[in-house]
Amino acid sequence: MMTELAPSSSRGMPVIVQICLVFVVLFVLFALFGEFLSGHEFRDTSLLKRLQPPLGAGGEAEYLLGTDQKGRDLLARLAIGARISLIVAVIGTLIGAVFGSALGILAAARRGWVETIIMAAVDVQASLPIIVIALFVLAIFGNDFLLFLALVGLFGWEVYARLMRGVTLSAKEHGYALAVRALGASPVRIYLRHILPNILNVLIVQFTINLPLIILLETALSFLGLGIQPPLTSLGQIMSEGRDRLLSAWWLTIFPGSLIFLVALSISLIGDWLRDHLDPTLRGVAER
Amino acid sequence: MPTPVAEVRSLTVDLPAGADRRHAVEDVTLSVNAGEVLCLVGESGSGKSVTAQAIMGMLPPALRISTGEILVEGAPLPLGNTAEMEAIRGARIAMIFQEPTAALNPIQRVGRQVEEVFTVHRAGAAAGRRENVLSLFAAVRLPDPERIYRAYPHQLSGGQCQRVVIAMALALQPRLLVADEPTTALDVTTQAKILDLINELKVTQDAGIMLITHDFGVVADVGDRIAVMRHGIIVEHGTRAQIFSAPKHEYTRHLLAAVPVASPREHRPSDQLPTALTVDHVSRIYKQRQGFFSHREVKAVDDISLSLQGGRTLGVVGESGSGKSTLARCILRLEPVDGGAIRFAGQEIASATEATMRPLRKEMQVVLQDPYQALNPRQRVGSAVAEGPLIHGEGAAQAAERARHMLELVGLSPQSADRYPHEFSGGQRQRICIARALALEPKLLIADEPVSSLDVSIQAQILELFAALQKKLGFALLFITHDLRVAASLCHEILVMQHGRVVEHRPTGDLFADPREAYTRALLAAAPGKGVDFSKVLAAVTP
């Protein structure tokens, strides 16, 4: 009854979310075109210009953000690193989302032994942190960009599978999906026209939760030296190389680290806002 | 003139800015005497629950009392003083709730929860509290108080939980008992027993009871004085005799006229249309896992047979868990059937596959209970109504035209087709659902509790709509409800179900005049409002 009396509020986008959106757009632009800001190629070494500090901390304008231990321009490396991190994160999230959602919906649609097998796979996945699986596979098969991408893509599939199974089951068992089924609609029509559009919100929100987590996973693996390998670079790898010079060349840690933190922060703040904004009744459908 | 135990004097509660009206309740004045039940009657949004919350000093933070005062035994409630209110709540004023199971802490034994009243009010010696609780349980007629004391809420039935909540409220013999829809969530036989208990407490407890309800049947059973609320205002206030024999306000008359009357629909042996549906010894068995390998079988539907002719209405009546909804889903084949045969449109469908069912669904349609969930929120109303014809091969333009026509037929404007479901009220949404079902011109319509989530006055309109459309279109109607009164007003025959089985299946008039089975008699006796002859009231209020 109170809901009927309560004022209908239509809130706009808060300033903080707008800032986050702008930052994410800038980050993407930087990842795509950032290397042109710097006059250097990200792999060019210059032994005479090793470990130059950034401008304003004793450095020169030619190397705005300084150079690393091989005299490579940090700005150019950050741009390329951001690009690789972004590509890996987006593709990885997409793989996990598509693969996991498809399995979750399949489990809910078919029930029976299909569901049993899928949920057993979810159990197995849930019993091992993805980073442990990734380390095991990388140890056996050695490092390879595509393998690495596939491993990162594996991240979170079980969350999507559980989530989609739960949502689909509840959508299937009651409400309008049932009514439409009673009209004589085919399963394809029910899923495509009635169930999917209504669970899209749930998917989008989960996507914004997973994206920063995948960025953190990729950068962590690269930081450990087990992710992106030279000659490619990623934000985590730059930090990994700068780690031994933490005190003498702080910029090699601080700049890439801040970039990772800020982009993860922005995406999750946008995700939070989306969750509140898109569907306040969303909480609680995922579990069990 | 008895002295009132509680008084509400010109109470006004403001709504937050931006609401659809300024006050949740406006200038409400009420009084409750010891030993009487004051019924506060209204539909959803009338402000009756806000009034109760204000009396308890438990208004949600967004609501604020702007004027008025509340007196208990002549003394104003110290609404601003938290500590003093805590001492009064549970001791001098107490409350019981709509959802008894939810009103109890799920992870604490119910005995401890009742005992807590004594503990927080430091009443009596700690040693005697357990005994007090046990005798309270006996007083509210709970069987085996020792067992109940140790039980958790989920181990008790809804009726037992409500008795526990009542025991909790009575623990310190309050002067005022506020009961907010205390029987709405309960089955009809349980409701009757709880209402009996309330009538008994009225005499034994020497407390005033303020009972909030939307159901004039309940009012007829327990009310001594009655206040009718609408849009936050008390429109009429009087004794039981005044309200039932000479209601003054138009809205009171409207509400009274909307009460479903348990008088059977006239039995007209009209033109015999062909049989639309035959259900023959149908069963549906649920397997509950019990151990590693063993299952326990629950017969949700147990050997049910029935047949239904075109143009006729069969009411399936039962309490929650009786299997009536499962039966509906079996006939619709939205659920597998475990035994028996169903003949529909010349075909045996009990074992039909989903694919063979699909073309048949044109002939059999359903209206579900909750109109808020039955429509896809992202689909325009016109498109929802047109979807059935489209699926079954009608052209887009023709289907859209048909949708507009159907919307008109159920009493909505054709322009509604371009709007989204959230723009409609519950009753309007149910009309849309009916339009969607009938757009296919089915031979059989199954309605599963289609009015139980609607306000009383809306309920009456929807029931009339069903009857009128059936007369016009000639479909057979299988009407599922928990409410015998509703079934009586609409159905030619009634089938009473309990534990998945048929108890009694007879023409409505015969069933009411001469119920053969004990369970049917119990259901009839439990229907609220038996003390008042609503058909006479109806005659009095309809000019």
Add this chain to the structure above:
Amino acid sequence: MIFWFLRKILRAVVTLWIVVTLTFFMMRMAGDPAEALVPPDAGPEVVEYYREKWGFDQPLSVQYGRYFGALLQGEAGVSLHTGRPVVGIVIDKVPNTLLLGGTALAIALSLGISIGIVAALRRNSALDRAVMAFSVFAFAMPNFFFGLLLILGAALLLKIFVGGSNAGPLGLLMPAATLGLAQLGAFARFTRSSMLETLNKPFMMAAQAKGVPFARRIFRHAVPNAAIPIVTLIGLSLGGLIAGSIVTERVFAWPGVGSLLIRSVETRDLATVQFIVLLVAATMTVANLLVDLLYVVIDPRIRVK
């Protein structure tokens, strides 16, 4: 109830069996295990010697059976570098990892739950917003970056270099804070939403209606009910802790299982990696069983089922 728990145990056993089987066959997919397990510069006769010694010349099914049998007896092969049994090498490092993980979990649990409760009770206050902001910060902060920042901060402000053998309270506290940060944020946020949900339940209103004072309502009624979903989160957070400890141990050169795992991956010491994977799976599965048991203790609704 007993069957319910037995079924849970059965599921856990099946899960572990799948993990063991998958790791075994993936190891074999990598190519000749004898070559993989022997230093690359070893001659063919050495490879052949080990192939026979470790039974890699036998059919796969026999190897699988033997491997399984050995595991059940607590053997998982030998490290290719030291020649010591893998089980011993790993177990030696477990106490260090437990110390780090335990401290981190203790910090995350105690602090996270208390600030979550306070935020829920002071909903929409500045404090609430600060807690929410902190939890987003903790979620988005990469732990290796946070660890490096702590090291940098300690070095600049306190002139201490923390890492590896450097003992003392900071030597434990800094890595524990690094490891616990993300979990702390998650606990705070989850506790807050669980509390808010519980506070809106009808039984909280009923408790108020019977005159129960505020503090008692919160601690006797709201907190125990809100704690039930939090128990699930404890089980889930274990995965995060284990993943985090790998990175954290690396950053602080903490001599635990995580550091061992990284070193073993770098040197392709496959037997060690494989055993650590199994240990992690076993730990998480057992922990989740314990969480289920804990559920039974605190939630009577499950007990009767």
